[in-house]
Amino acid sequence: MSAEIQNRLTALGITLPQLAAPLANYVPFTISGNTLYISGQLPSKDGQVMKGLLGDNTSVEQGQEAARLCAINIIAQASAALGGDLGRVVRCLRLGGFVASTQSFFDQPKVINGASDLIVAVFADAGKHARAAVGVSALPLGAAVEVDAIFEIK
Amino acid sequence: MSAEIQNRLTALGITLPQLAAPLANYVPFTISGNTLYISGQLPSKDGQVMKGLLGDNTSVEQGQEAARLCAINIIAQASAALGGDLGRVVRCLRLGGFVASTQSFFDQPKVINGASDLIVAVFADAGKHARAAVGVSALPLGAAVEVDAIFEIK
Amino acid sequence: MSAEIQNRLTALGITLPQLAAPLANYVPFTISGNTLYISGQLPSKDGQVMKGLLGDNTSVEQGQEAARLCAINIIAQASAALGGDLGRVVRCLRLGGFVASTQSFFDQPKVINGASDLIVAVFADAGKHARAAVGVSALPLGAAVEVDAIFEIK
Numbered sequence: 001m002s003a004e005i006q007n008r009l010t011a012l013g014i015t016l017p018q019l020a021a022p023l024a025n026y027v028p029f030t031i032s033g034n035t036l037y038i039s040g041q042l043p044s045k046d047g048q049v050m051k052g053l054l055g056d057n058t059s060v061e062q063g064q065e066a067a068r069l070c071a072i073n074i075i076a077q078a079s080a081a082l083g084g085d086l087g088r089v090v091r092c093l094r095l096g097g098f099v100a101s102t103q104s105f106f107d108q109p110k111v112i113n114g115a116s117d118l119i120v121a122v123f124a125d126a127g128k129h130a131r132a133a134v135g136v137s138a139l140p141l142g143a144a145v146e147v148d149a150i151f152e153i154k
Numbered sequence: 155m156s157a158e159i160q161n162r163l164t165a166l167g168i169t170l171p172q173l174a175a176p177l178a179n180y181v182p183f184t185i186s187g188n189t190l191y192i193s194g195q196l197p198s199k200d201g202q203v204m205k206g207l208l209g210d211n212t213s214v215e216q217g218q219e220a221a222r223l224c225a226i227n228i229i230a231q232a233s234a235a236l237g238g239d240l241g242r243v244v245r246c247l248r249l250g251g252f253v254a255s256t257q258s259f260f261d262q263p264k265v266i267n268g269a270s271d272l273i274v275a276v277f278a279d280a281g282k283h284a285r286a287a288v289g290v291s292a293l294p295l296g297a298a299v300e301v302d303a304i305f306e307i308k
Numbered sequence: 309m310s311a312e313i314q315n316r317l318t319a320l321g322i323t324l325p326q327l328a329a330p331l332a333n334y335v336p337f338t339i340s341g342n343t344l345y346i347s348g349q350l351p352s353k354d355g356q357v358m359k360g361l362l363g364d365n366t367s368v369e370q371g372q373e374a375a376r377l378c379a380i381n382i383i384a385q386a387s388a389a390l391g392g393d394l395g396r397v398v399r400c401l402r403l404g405g406f407v408a409s410t411q412s413f414f415d416q417p418k419v420i421n422g423a424s425d426l427i428v429a430v431f432a433d434a435g436k437h438a439r440a441a442v443g444v445s446a447l448p449l450g451a452a453v454e455v456d457a458i459f460e461i462k
Contacts, residue, residue, distance in 0.1 A: 189343075
């Protein structure tokens with residue numbers, strides 16, 4: 001990992017988790033040439049998933065924290081994909097943000113900013129990504145947010 | 155921009171809007187090699203977003219118009235990404251279409267045709283794209299439709 | 309098609325369907341360099357779509373069968389894209405799994421395993437993919453599941 005990125009993670013108080021591989025016929029990431037695809041990550045921390053439904057039992061601030069946890073897990077998966085060397089990230093190309101939402105909750109962008117802000121805090125300009133943010137009816141394990149990602153790597 | 159594409163836009167009565175950059179840590183587009191990723195675009199026009207929920211307060215025809223506005227914004231972002239030269243578009247590879255839908259609205263393909271038809275009207279065969287169309291519970295700002303895109307460029 | 313992949317399809321009792329092209333301005337697949345994008349596929353078989361809403365009128369097992377049908381159609385589209393030679397598949401890079409879900413259904417991963425398991429049964433290690441699985445409010449034609457895909461090809 002480049003020292004600069006590690007320094008930023010340290011300054012943010014983030015220790016990348018060791019994530020278990022999915023118990024299924026899919027994998028946390030795939031690489032094709034210079035493109036790294038990261039599977040949808042849930043807002044899990046210490047084995048607990050942040051559950052919730054925006055517009056009902058979950059505030060925008062809680063949703064942002066959930067999105068931030070998704071982004072930490074994305075970075076952890078990217079690190080695993082790159083043998084621990086996050087300095088190989090050229091650019092975060094795209095985040096796909098899914099927010100568990102009632103029919104009357106319309107602040108998905110604010111929620112997913114929790115992920116976008118962290119990616120840019122860690123990767124600086126290389127973290128600036130295209131994005132889609134949508135409200136979905138439900139997410140795995142009752143999660144409030146799910147985020148997937150595509151990176152350009154070297 | 156290639157004259158041919160400009161002529162088609164003119165014939166369709168479309169003036170590409172000047173879009174503001176998002177006030178956040180994401181960007182309207184990223185480029186990796188020959189691939190251009192466009193962020194999810196809302197059906198905005200003159201600062202107003204077409205709101206709605208298909209199956210409830212919004213007709214298929216209104217949804218199609220919303221999807222068409224999303225596609226105009228996609229083309230405007232592609233133009234910005236390519237320094238105004240839409241002749242650099244080799245192919246529209248994929249559209250992702252999200253339609254704010256009740257549980258009993260199943261005409262997402264008809265709605266997203268509003269975007270697909272415009273992309274092909276502007277780019278002709280180079281506009282023929284792969285696509286996914288799904289119904290979501292809610293979209294940013296109460297939008298009826300959101301569409302993102304991937305292009306091959308030269 | 310490589311003999312090995314055909315043998316696995318035969319052992320699974322799967323005959324790839326001849327799929328009609330969409331009656332619209334989009335196409336079932338696009339290719340950019342080594343990347344193949346497959347449009348969202350519905351759980352259709354013999355002209356019938358498996359309808360349903362998970363958490364309401366459809367069981368996890370029925371959802372898995374629907375996801376498996378989506379994956380069969382993905383493979384059929386990939387075969388068409390590759391002139392019948394599925395041996396040109398280098399890797400399934402990503403599946404996007406959309407499950408029609410009530411607000412209280414959280415087993416999207418189990419449902420989409422129906423697609424993931426089939427892709428790996430057919431392509432072996434080359435079938436191991438990144439994935440996102442989310443619950444949506446409704447899908448085209450009332451389908452229970454929709455899955456799209458990205459492949460690396462040679």
